[in-house]
Amino acid sequence: MEKRDSFVLRHLADVQPEMWWLDSDPLEPEPHSALVGEVGTDLCVIGAGYTGLWTALLAKERDPDRHVVVVEQYETGAGASGRNGGFCSASLTHGFLNGLRRFRDDMPTIERLGRENLDAIEQTIQRYGIECDWERTGELRVALADWQLEEMVEEARQRNEMGDHVEVLSAEQVRGRIHSPTYVGAIFDPDGTALVDPARLVWGLERACLKLGVTIYENSHVEWLEDVDDAMRVHTPYGAVTAQRVALATNVFPSLLRPARKYVVPVYDYVLVTEPLSDAQRESIGWAGREGVSDAGNQFHYYRLTQDGSILWGGYDAIYNFRGKVRREYEFNAQTYATLAAHFLSTFPQLAGIKFTHAWGGAIDTCTRFSPFWGTSHNGKVAYVLGFTGLGVASTRFGAATMLDLLDGLDTERTRLDMVRRRPVPFPPEPLKWIFIRLTQWSIKRADERQGRRNLWLRLLDVLGLGFDS
Ligand SMILES: Cc1cc2nc3c(=O)[nH]c(=O)nc-3n(C[C@H](O)[C@H](O)[C@H](O)COP(=O)(O)OP(=O)(O)OC[C@H]3O[C@@H](n4cnc5c(N)ncnc54)[C@H](O)[C@@H]3O)c2cc1C
Incomplete structure (x- = not known):
């Protein structure tokens, strides 16, 4: 395993394969x-x-x-x-x-x-x-690349015309709220x-x-x-x-x-939760407004603070398993946890050394x-x-x-x-379904890497009303 990987993986050493929300909650009903x-x-x-x-x-x-x-x-x-x-x-x-x-x-x-x-x-x-x-608390959708921020300006105009109250924030404004070197701007929805x-x-x-x-x-x-x-x-x-x-x-x-x-089809989505942040760690990232955050790529992360000041960090990978079964064994995915941890540490390098304590996954009912x-x-x-x-x-x-x-x-x-x-x-039926989904996911990943440019396959799906852009 390369050096950077082992640095990332150490953050996962104490993970329990459990849902944070269910961890001895006294409100759980009989x-x-x-x-x-x-x-x-x-x-x-x-x-x-x-x-x-x-x-x-x-x-x-x-x-x-x-x-x-x-x-x-x-x-x-x-x-x-x-x-x-x-x-x-x-x-x-x-x-x-x-x-x-x-x-x-x-x-x-x-x-x-x-x-x-x-x-x-x-x-x-x-x-x-x-x-x-x-x-x-509202939601910040953060742009990680200039092309994402440019699209947000038009989106904000259209949404506000339909009654939303969203605002586009510059890099300085969004980093003033949450301190991440990766942000180049954001769209802020204060009440949605x-x-x-x-x-x-x-x-x-x-x-x-x-x-x-x-x-x-x-x-x-x-x-x-x-x-x-x-x-x-x-x-x-x-x-x-x-x-x-x-x-x-x-x-x-x-x-x-x-x-x-x-x-x-069931598509599996995964989540990590950190230990509660110390006062110094919290100060290093700001986040006084406790907004929900997601990033603007087609393959996106979502993250938030919990009541005890831990960070929940999920999304990005969306795994479709051949034949599309819902199975308990799919709810743990070590590979995806490593990817999520690496992305977390690039977003908040100042939190290096923090421990993830909980990890789980679940199936999402995806339709076209x-x-x-x-x-x-x-x-x-x-x-x-x-x-x-x-x-x-x-x-x-x-x-x-x-x-x-x-x-x-x-x-x-x-x-x-x-x-x-x-x-x-x-x-379509299998194996076409698997090919359709994998090709779409591969194309979406490439679009994120190529300033949002959609390849022929995604453009064909757009024409057929099947394209994904969210
Ligand atoms: C990891 C993860 C993160 C997510 N994050 C978000 C988020 O932050 N925001 C958001 O808006 N959405 C999120 N979602 C999606 C959201 O959780 C779901 O859309 C929502 O919970 C769906 O609710 P539901 O009641 O339709 O389904 P479920 O909660 O799945 O309920 C369906 C119920 O039906 C029962 N059932 C099924 N078949 C039978 C049967 N034959 N007989 C009896 N009972 C049956 C099941 O056991 C289950 O309890 C997330 C999903 C996952 C997996």
């Missing part, structure tokens, strides 16, 4: 029993992450008399919701530019609905007293992102659901759905739920509706348009939302509200949006 026997309900929600719990909560808020049951295969928050970076962003389209490219006419409405959605999350947290370390403890948010939503009378079953893998005339039967190993309506909130796990599977899509089946008795592609902490609430509109047969501002009515282009 487990729920599995479903045994027969249950009848108005609405059965499958999956107890943000999407499922928001669906259950909003359903009860809309109609307190509606009987709602949630069925989860593991435990609440076991999927992406309990293990993410906690960036709660107003964007419903995985970034403004991605949305603008795909849904230009609807963007003013989508942007407004996104801001309203973020405000509604904050109000819900206050209303139910959810302790989730909510901090509306909040930071949150993701596991506490999911647990708080669970408590709010229980308070409103929702029943939650854990350790109950839903095996199949059966159409029984005017209702659906949801089958688990020890029981079944007969429900008037079924909401699928199963994210990256194999959909219970086979036709939906071709739209989503990088933003959620919806569908119904069984004459409108079943609905789903999928494809949040790594930006679902806030948009899952919007996804849930829209899924309920569809299940209730409502015609709303949400259901009229193109992004709700249209589905993404499906992925």
Whole structure:
């Protein structure tokens, strides 16, 4: 191993393969029993992450008399919701530019609905007293190259025309906030992102659901759905739920509706957390505003401070494994941790010697348009939302509200949006899928290295409406 590598790797010597958010947190709720026997309900929600719990909560808020049951295969928050970076962003389209490219006419409405959605999350947290370390600190997207900063100027103009309040910062201004020699500027969004403890948010939503009378079953893998005339039967190993309506909130796990599977692939994303910074280390990097930070490349990092003053550092590599399975063994990736650690140390060379203490990974439900899509089946008795592609902490609430509109047969501002009515282009079968994804990832990496210049493949994808720029 070369010398620089062993210097970097020493920072990883004390890493535990555990999620920082779950490390002996006293707020972790008691487990729920599995479903045994027969249950009848108005609405059965499958999956107890943000999407499922928001669906259950909003359903009860809309109609307190509606009987709602949630069925989860593991435990609440076991999927992406309990293990993410906690960036709660107003964007419903995985970034403004991605949305603008795909849904230009609807963007003013989508942007407004996104801001309203973020405000509604904050109000819900206050209303139910959810302790989730909510901090509306805003987000800095930092430019690491001049071409990225130039693009930000135009982006800021377009976003502010649609009601955002973003500001472009010079190198001096952004380095004044956070001291990194790599920054050449930034776009600052002061109110479009909040930071949150993701596991506490999911647990708080669970408590709010229980308070409103929702029943939650854990350790109950839903095996199949059966159409029984005017209702659906949801089958688990020890029981079944007969429900008037079924909401699928199963994210990256194999959909219970086979036709939906071709739209989503699991892409693994990884995270490191450092030990808490000393006062001297903290002073050396500034960061008094505690903003969430991401960098502007197509392959980007995201990072933030935790409540105890550690740094969470994730992103960059996005690993697709051949055949696209969701597997526990994929949640640890030594190679990616080394890459992340090296990038961390170039961003904050003054923190050399700091220890990383936690490392983990999780699967992201990636679709070809990088933003959620919806569908119904069984004459409108079943609905789903999928494809949040790594930006679902806030948009899952919007996804849930829209899924309920569809299940209730409502015609709303949400259901009229193109992004709700249209589905993404499906992925091809293997091995074409693997080749398609690897070629796209290789091209994106090259574009970052070549001042953003997109090669023929990316330009072809752009023409077909499949290009990624976020
Ligand atoms: C490492 C990582 C970092 C991320 N960082 C961010 C971030 O900072 N900001 C952001 O906005 N987004 C982020 N995301 C994405 C975000 O976490 C997800 O978009 C969001 O949590 C999706 O919520 P969900 O409820 O749809 O899915 P999940 O939380 O995955 O919930 C789905 C649930 O369904 C259950 N389930 C599946 N199939 C069945 C079945 N057959 N029977 C019963 N139950 C079933 C699963 O066990 C799971 O609990 C990140 C994701 C990862 C992996």
